[in-house]
Structures are given as structure tokens and as C-alpha cells.
Amino acid sequence: MTAAEQVERIFREEHGRVLAALISRFEDFDLAEDALQDALVNALERWQGDGIPENPGAWLTTVARRRAIDRIRRTATLERSLLVLDPQLSYDEHEMDETQIPDDRLKLMFTCCHPSLALETQIALTLHTLGGLTTHEIARAFLVPEPTMAQRLARARAKIRNAGIPYRVPPIDLLPERLDALLAVIYLIFNEGYSATSGDEPIRKELCLEAIRLCRVLIALMPGSAETRGLLALMLLHDSRRGTRLDEAGELVLLSEQDRSRWDRSEIREGIEVLDEALALKDPGPYQVQAAISSLHAEAPTAEATDWHTIAALYKTLAMMTPSLVVEVNRAVAVAMAEGPQEGLRILEGLGDRAKGYYPFHVVRADLLRRSGQLEQAIESYERAIALCDNPAERSHLQRQLDPLINAGTK
Amino acid sequence: MKYMLLMYANESAVPETPEDQQAVALPVWLALMEEMKAAGVLLSNNGLSPVANATTVRIRDGKTLITDGPFAETHEQLGGFFLLECKDLDEALRWAEKIPHAKYGSVEVRPLWSAVA
Numbered sequence: 339m340t341a342a343e344q345v346e347r348i349f350r351e352e353h354g355r356v357l358a359a360l361i362s363r364f365e366d367f368d369l370a371e372d373a374l375q376d377a378l379v380n381a382l383e384r385w386q387g388d389g390i391p392e393n394p395g396a397w398l399t400t401v402a403r404r405r406a407i408d409r410i411r412r413t414a415t416l417e418r419s420l421l422v423l424d425p426q427l428s429y430d431e432h433e434m435d436e437t438q439i440p441d442d443r444l445k446l447m448f449t450c451c452h453p454s455l456a457l458e459t460q461i462a463l464t465l466h467t468l469g470g471l472t473t474h475e476i477a478r479a480f481l482v483p484e485p486t487m488a489q490r491l492a493r494a495r496a497k498i499r500n501a502g503i504p505y506r507v508p509p510i511d512l513l514p515e516r517l518d519a520l521l522a523v524i525y526l527i528f529n530e531g532y533s534a535t536s537g538d539e540p541i542r543k544e545l546c547l548e549a550i551r552l553c554r555v556l557i558a559l560m561p562g563s564a565e566t567r568g569l570l571a572l573m574l575l576h577d578s579r580r581g582t583r584l585d586e587a588g589e590l591v592l593l594s595e596q597d598r599s600r601w602d603r604s605e606i607r608e609g610i611e612v613l614d615e616a617l618a619l620k621d622p623g624p625y626q627v628q629a630a631i632s633s634l635h636a637e638a639p640t641a642e643a644t645d646w647h648t649i650a651a652l653y654k655t656l657a658m659m660t661p662s663l664v665v666e667v668n669r670a671v672a673v674a675m676a677e678g679p680q681e682g683l684r685i686l687e688g689l690g691d692r693a694k695g696y697y698p699f700h701v702v703r704a705d706l707l708r709r710s711g712q713l714e715q716a717i718e719s720y721e722r723a724i725a726l727c728d729n730p731a732e733r734s735h736l737q738r739q740l741d742p743l744i745n746a747g748t749k
Numbered sequence: 750m751k752y753m754l755l756m757y758a759n760e761s762a763v764p765e766t767p768e769d770q771q772a773v774a775l776p777v778w779l780a781l782m783e784e785m786k787a788a789g790v791l792l793s794n795n796g797l798s799p800v801a802n803a804t805t806v807r808i809r810d811g812k813t814l815i816t817d818g819p820f821a822e823t824h825e826q827l828g829g830f831f832l833l834e835c836k837d838l839d840e841a842l843r844w845a846e847k848i849p850h851a852k853y854g855s856v857e858v859r860p861l862w863s864a865v866a
Contacts, residue, residue: 454838501860502750504837512839 345385349378352395353470354555358442359399361449361505364406367495371467373406374398380405443468444559445505447552451520452503459494460523461530466491468555469548479530479541520556521569521625524549528573532580546577567616568626574609575632578602590735594641606636627656646676663689663696671702679710697726701736708743717743751792751861752833752841757825758854760799774849781847785833790844796829825854832861 353374360370377398391397450463462480465471471479477487497503508516531545553570560566582596613629631652638644653669666689674682683706686699693699704719720740727733785791800819807814819826831848835841838858845856 452838454842501858502752502835502838502841504839508839 341386341390344390345382348390348394349381350470352398354443354446354468355395355441356398356402357467358446360402360406361446362442363403364410365505367498369406369409370402371495373402373409376405377402441559443555444507447520447556448508448516449498449503449505451516451523452498453516453519454501454503455494455497457523457526459490460519461526462487462490463494464523464552465527465545465548468552471544471548475541475544479545517560517563517566521565524553524556525569525573525625527552528576532576532583543580546573546580549573550577562619564616564619564621565623565625567612567619568623568629571609571613571616571629572625572632574605574612575629575636578605578609578636584731588731589738590731592735593635598639601636606633609633609636624656624659627652627659631656644675646672650676663693663699667693667696667698667702670706674706674709679706682706683710695726697723700726704739708739713743713746750835750837750841752835752838753859753861754831754833754841754845754848755827755857755859756829756831756848756850756854757857758828758850759824760826760828777849781849784847785831785844790833790835790840791831792834793832794830797827800826828854 356377357370357374360373361367364370364373380401381394381398385391385394446467447464450467451460455463458480462476465476465479466473473488473491474484477484480487498505507513527545528549531542531547531549550570550573553566553573556566557563557570578601579593579596581602582598582600583591585591609629610633613626613633616626616629631649634645634649634652650669650672653665653672657665657669666685670682670685673685683703686693686703686706689699700719700723704716704723707713707716707719717740720736720743724733724736724740727736782791782794803817803819805816805818805820807816828850831844833841833844835844838860841858841860845851845858848856850856
């Protein structure tokens with residue numbers, strides 16, 4: 339690792355913690371951001387000559403604090419305010435030695451994911467303030483122009499200040515719902531990196547790793563939350579398959595056709611360990627159930643040898659916790675594998691009209707019809723799915739399923 | 750911080766409140782105001798008469814234009830407000846949830862500028 343890469347890694351790792359400490363001290367997002375930028379510029383110059391300090395986080399916090407005080411003093415002088423006499427605003431000579439920075443990242447996470455901010459803003463703000471991703475990187479990841487993203491972040495910071503969005507861990511009566519929102523943001527960041535097949539590969543991988551890193555931080559800060567561990571387990575287990583999801587041509591590879599020898603064993607092992615820790619807390623939830631499903635896939639030597647009966651039962655549990663079309667369609671797949679395509683089709687028929695516009699419904703229906711020998715209806719379902727799907731990689735995958743059926747029909 | 754809680758509802762969807770309904774509704778409002786007073790957050794509140802009674806004034810190119818009705822035709826109309834002193838947005842949102850309009854209309858929570866300075 340070159341010195342520049344090392345500095346960049348430190349910046350990313352320390353960004354959220356230092357920024358959180360600054361916001362806690364000065365209660366001002368913009369001032370904290372500006373002061374941290376000053377400190378980062380300063381660090382780039384100083385560390386190249388003097389080497390990286392023993393505790394870079396403390397170094398950055400101390401320098402940024404001084405810069406923030408300088409900025410306040412400058413403004414205070416301009417306004418001829420007495421603020422400059424505030425004893426709180428003096429430099430502490432021993433600050434440089436301090437190794438303990440109070441960890442305020444949890445408060446920062448809850449502020450960034452406050453429901454009064456739009457979901458896309460919550461995601462961008464979390465990546466920027468806690469993940470230390472630059473505006474340029476976030477804009478690229480979400481395929482929006484950089485000025486648009488910069489404006490979105492600036493508006494969010496203004497709203498936090500002007501609308502009085504609190505900077506704290508929510509009180510106990512609000513905590514469950516706010517924690518759910520926070521986990522949802524982390525999972526969205528992960529999925530943005532995992533599911534999208536278009537865009538820039540390195541930045542997509544970065545999103546997956548960042549979501550996993552944020553979730554680890556959250557576990558360290560809230561060790562008693564079973565669902566937070568469930569989410570980490572789920573992401574690790576998904577991530578273990580990331581390298582086998584696309585072939586050389588960039589085409590999507592189904593779970594059943596992936597090269598299981600290339601799945602990341604260490605991520606699977608850790609995922610299962612974390613899931614066990616979550617289950618031991620005896621507070622079940624949808625992330626833990628999804629992680630359990632994913633772990634059964636991860637442990638199976640082949641698609642056929644997968645424990646589909648247990649997976650079908652877990653999907654039933656999941657459907658009770660969070661009823662949705664996605665869950666029902668996945669349950670139909672598992673039931674079809676466990677008990678045959680007819681049983682899977684029966685579940686799909688039960689969904690009625692509400693599934694008509696949902697393309698995965700037609701994908702699964704087409705596959706089950708094909709497997710039960712109803713080729714004409716299968717072709718119709720594939721065509722319906724292709725018409726509804728707007729992801730090019732998935733569409734071409736469907737076309738490759740459909741072509742042999744049409745050829746078989748014309749022979 | 751001072752927050753204005755603006756209450757919106759579709760006036761025509763709830764036209765005339767029947768006597769018995771009002772008898773149920775009124776204690777709800779009174780209880781809410783008592784609760785706000787007891788918590789020390791209530792600065793002011795009032796209801797607006799229907800938009801049918803509204804007149805809008807605009808000055809364009811130096812000419813005053815006076816028109817009948819609200820500033821814009823919207824699905825839900827402003828029907829009243831609460832002005833509250835709260836410590837942060839979460840506290841203001843909690844009060845907004847208790848306002849009956851939240852159930853059949855909307856409550857918009859807006860901080861006052863003076864609270865920012």
C-alpha cells in the first residue's frame with residue numbers, strides 16, 4: 339500500500355468518527371464539515387513529511403477542532419460578538435495526547451437517517467458523513483450529476499439545522515422504528531451495490547463493503563440489537579456470492595448455476611457465526627430470517643441438495659413478519675423445489691391480479707410452467723416478463739431461457 | 750424552537766359536521782389543548798374559516814388584483830394552526846401525530862425563521 343493509499347484509507351475509516359465528535363462539540367454540521375476538510379488538507383501536507391501519527395483519528399479531531407474554533411473566532415470578530423470570550427472555545431494543550439475520542443457516530447447515524455429527510459437523501463448523507471465517500475463518488479454510484487448530489491447534501495445539512503432535527507440517540511419509545519429506518523438505509527446501500535448490474539464496478543463493490551462496515555460499527559455501538567446482527571449476517575452471506583453473480587460477458591448467473599467453489603468461504607463462515615450470535619439474543623426479525631435462508635443456500639453443496647423444505651418454512655415465517663409479493667414469489671420457488679412445480683404454481687395462482695405488473699412473478703411462473711411441461715404457457719409468461727423487465731442483463735438472461743422453448747416449438 | 754403546525758384537510762369531503770359528531774370531536778380538541786398547555790408548549794392556536802370566505806391579493810406591474818378564493822386550488826386546504834415551543838423536531842412531530850387532522854388530512858410541521866437565528 340502506497341503512502342497516499344494509506345492516507346486515503348485512514349481518511350475513510352476516521353471520517354465518520356471525527357465528524358461525529360465535531361458535530362457533538364459544535365452542534366453545527368456545516369462548521370464540522372468545513373473544519374474536517376481543513377484538517378484533511380493539513381494532514382495530507384504534514385503526514386507526507388512527518389509520517390502518519392500513532393493515533394490519526396485523535397490527530398484529525400484535534401486539528402479539526404482548532405480549525406473550527408478559528409472559524410468561530412473569525413466570524414465572532416466580524417460580528418463583534420462576545421462569543422470569543424467563551425471559555426469552552428479555548429485550545430486544550432493536552433488534546434494532542436488524547437487517545438480516547440468519544441464515539442458519537444451512533445447519534446450521527448440517527449440524524450442522517452431521520453424520517454423527515456427523503457430516503458435518497460438519507461442514503462447520500464449516510465455515505466458522505468459516516469462513510470467519507472466524496473460527493474463525486476456518491477453521484478457516480480447513483481448516476482446523478484455531481485452538482486445535483488452536492489445540492490442534495492447541502493439542502494439536507496440546512497434542513498438538519500433549520501428544522502431542528504435532533505442529534506442524539508432517539509428515546510426508547512422512538513428507538514425501534516428509528517433503528518428499523520437506519521437498518522433499511524444500510525441495506526439499501528448494500529443492494530444498490532449488489533443488485534445493480536449497470537454502472538461502475540469498483541464503486542458498486544465499494545457500496546457493498548461500506549454497508550457492511552457501517553453495520554459493523556452499528557453492532558459495536560448497539561450490541562444488544564439482534565436485527566442489526568441479522569442484517570450483517572445477511573449482507574455477508576450475499577456478498578460471499580458477489581463474485582459469481584455475473585459471467586465474463588456481464589450476464590446474470592442464477593444462484594443454481596453459480597460456481598459454488600468460488601463463493602467466499604470466510605464471508606460465509608463469518609455470516610453464519612454472526613447469525614448464531616443474533617439468534618442467541620432471542621429477538622427474531624425479518625433480517626435474521628432472510629440471513630437464515632441465505633445460510634442454507636451457502637451451506638448446500640448443490641442447488642438440488644439444498645434444504646428447500648426448511649427454506650419454504652422460513653419464507654412462510656417471513657411472509658407473516660413482512661407480507662409482500664417478493665416474499666410470496668420466493669416462497670413459491672422454494673415450495674416448487676421441495677414439493678414440485680405444481681405446488682409452486684398453486685401459490686402463484688393464489689396471488690391473483692396484484693402480481694400482474696411484477697416481472698419476477700412472471701419469471702418464476704414461466705420457469706415452473708416449463709418444468710411442468712406446459713410449454714406454450716411458459717413462452718407466454720417469459721414474453722410477459724421480458725416486456726416488464728427494465729434491467730438489460732436480466733432481460734437478456736430471460737431471452738436466453740425463452741429462445742430454446744420457441745425453437746422446440748417450431749421444430 | 751418555535752414550530753408552526755399547519756392543519757390541512759379536504760373541506761368538501763367533511764362538509765357539515767353533524768351535531769353528534771361535533772360533540773365527539775370537541776372534547777378531543779379541548780383535551781389536546783389542555784395537554785399542550787400542561788406541557789408548556791402551546792404559544793397560540795386558531796382555526797380558519799373555509800376557503801369560500803378567502804380573498805387573494807396580488808400586485809403585478811403596480812396594479813392590485815383582488816380575486817375570490819384561496820391562492821391556489823389544492824386538494825387539501827389550510828384549516829388552522831398550532832404554534833408550539835418545542836425542543837426539537839421530534840417533539841414537534843409527536844404533537845403533530847396527536848392532531849385529529851393527521852388521521853384524515855395532513856399536518857405540516859414548519860419551524861419559524863426566528864427560531865433559527
